[in-house]
Amino acid sequence: MTFDGKLVVGISSRALFDMSEGHRIFETEGIDAYCRYQIEHEEKLLEPGVAYELVRKLLALNRDTECTRVEVILLSRNSADTGLRVFNSIEHYGLGITRAAFTNGASPWRYVPAFCAHLFLSADPSDVVAALDRGYPAATILPRLTDAMVSTQADIDEQLRIAFDGDAVLFGDVAERVFRQGGLEEFSSSEQQHAREPLPGGPFKSFLAALHSLQSEYSAQACPIRTALVTARGAPAHERVIRTLRSWEIRIDEALFLGGLSKGEFLQAFGADIFFDDQHGHCESTRRHVATGHVPHGIANEASG
Structure with missing residues (x-):
C-alpha cells in the first residue's frame, strides 16, 4: 500500500477537536493531571475543533468512489492511552481516519515525510515552525474568537x-x-x-x-x-x-x-x-x-x- 496519487493531510488532535479544557489542565497542573483527566473523560465526546469542518469535507471526497482520494492522518502529542478519547470521537463523528502517530509529548512533525503528507496542521506553533523549516507545508490553526465563525x-x-x-x-x-x-x-x-x-x-x-x-x-x-x-x-x-x-x-x-x-x-x-x-x-x-x-x-x- 502506498500514498501515491492521494492528497495526504496530517492534523493534530487540538486542531481537529476542541481540547481547550484538557490543554488548560496540562498548562496549569502538568502532564499527570492531564493524563488522568483524559482517561477519566475518554467516554465523553470531544466537540469539533477549528479544522473539523475542513477535515470532514476532505474526507467526503472519498464518497462514491472506488479509490481513496484523500487520507487524513492524526499526528498527536498524546500517548496512545490519552489518545483513546480522540479515536472514540473520530468514530462517533464517522470520520474516515484510521492512521495515527501518538508521540507521548515528542514533536509529531517528524512523521510528516514518512506519511508523505502534503500539509500539516497543528495547534502547536513550534511543531509548525519545525516542519516549515524543513520544507513541509504547515500552519498553526488559530483558536476561534468568541464572536468568530459567523454563518458563511x-x-x-x-x-x-x-x-x-x-x-x-x-x-x-x-x-x-x-x-x-x-x-x-x-x-x-x-x-x-x-x-x-x-x-x-x-x-x-x-x-x-x-x-x-x-x-x-x-x-x-x-x-x-x-x-x-x-x-x-x-x-x-x-x-x-x-x-x-x-x-x-x-x-x-x-x-x-x-x-x-x-x-x-x-x-x-x-x-x-x-x-x-x-x-x-x-x-x-x-x-x-x-x-x-x-x-x-x-x-x-x-x-x-
Missing part, C-alpha cells in the same frame, strides 16, 4: 473551499522584502519591472499543486474543490502573480486583489473552510470570519521575532 456559505455548502494569501504562502517572500525595505512605491515599481519574471514558490506551492491535481480528476462544472488567492496586492502588482500561476500550470479558481482592504469579509463571501496567511495581523482579523491557519514563514515573522 461554508456552513451549508458541501464544496471544499480553501483560500491562500500570496506572498510568503503560495509565493516566496522576495516581493514582501522589497515592500518592507523600500515601501509601497518601490514595491510597485519592482513588481512592474519584474512582471514577466515568475515569483519563486512559497511553502504552500506544493499543497496547491496537490489540490490542483485532485481537481483535474473532475470536470470544471462538477468539481467539489474550489480555491482562491486572497491578497493585499492590487494593480499593477497583480500581473506578476497571474503570470506566475500560469507558468506553474496550476489552477486557481478565484483571485481577489484587494489593494490593502481587510480580507475577512471577502473570505466570508467566498465561503472559505480555511484561509492561510503569513501575517499575524491579517490572521487576527480573518479568524473572526473563517477558520484561519497562520504560516510562520518569511520576513513578516522574522520581524516579529
Whole structure:
C-alpha cells in the first residue's frame, strides 16, 4: 500500500477537536493531571475543533468512489492511552481516519515525510515552525474568537473551499522584502519591472499543486474543490502573480486583489473552510470570519521575532 496519487493531510488532535479544557489542565497542573483527566473523560465526546469542518469535507471526497482520494492522518502529542478519547470521537463523528502517530509529548512533525503528507496542521506553533523549516507545508490553526465563525456559505455548502494569501504562502517572500525595505512605491515599481519574471514558490506551492491535481480528476462544472488567492496586492502588482500561476500550470479558481482592504469579509463571501496567511495581523482579523491557519514563514515573522 502506498500514498501515491492521494492528497495526504496530517492534523493534530487540538486542531481537529476542541481540547481547550484538557490543554488548560496540562498548562496549569502538568502532564499527570492531564493524563488522568483524559482517561477519566475518554467516554465523553470531544466537540469539533477549528479544522473539523475542513477535515470532514476532505474526507467526503472519498464518497462514491472506488479509490481513496484523500487520507487524513492524526499526528498527536498524546500517548496512545490519552489518545483513546480522540479515536472514540473520530468514530462517533464517522470520520474516515484510521492512521495515527501518538508521540507521548515528542514533536509529531517528524512523521510528516514518512506519511508523505502534503500539509500539516497543528495547534502547536513550534511543531509548525519545525516542519516549515524543513520544507513541509504547515500552519498553526488559530483558536476561534468568541464572536468568530459567523454563518458563511461554508456552513451549508458541501464544496471544499480553501483560500491562500500570496506572498510568503503560495509565493516566496522576495516581493514582501522589497515592500518592507523600500515601501509601497518601490514595491510597485519592482513588481512592474519584474512582471514577466515568475515569483519563486512559497511553502504552500506544493499543497496547491496537490489540490490542483485532485481537481483535474473532475470536470470544471462538477468539481467539489474550489480555491482562491486572497491578497493585499492590487494593480499593477497583480500581473506578476497571474503570470506566475500560469507558468506553474496550476489552477486557481478565484483571485481577489484587494489593494490593502481587510480580507475577512471577502473570505466570508467566498465561503472559505480555511484561509492561510503569513501575517499575524491579517490572521487576527480573518479568524473572526473563517477558520484561519497562520504560516510562520518569511520576513513578516522574522520581524516579529
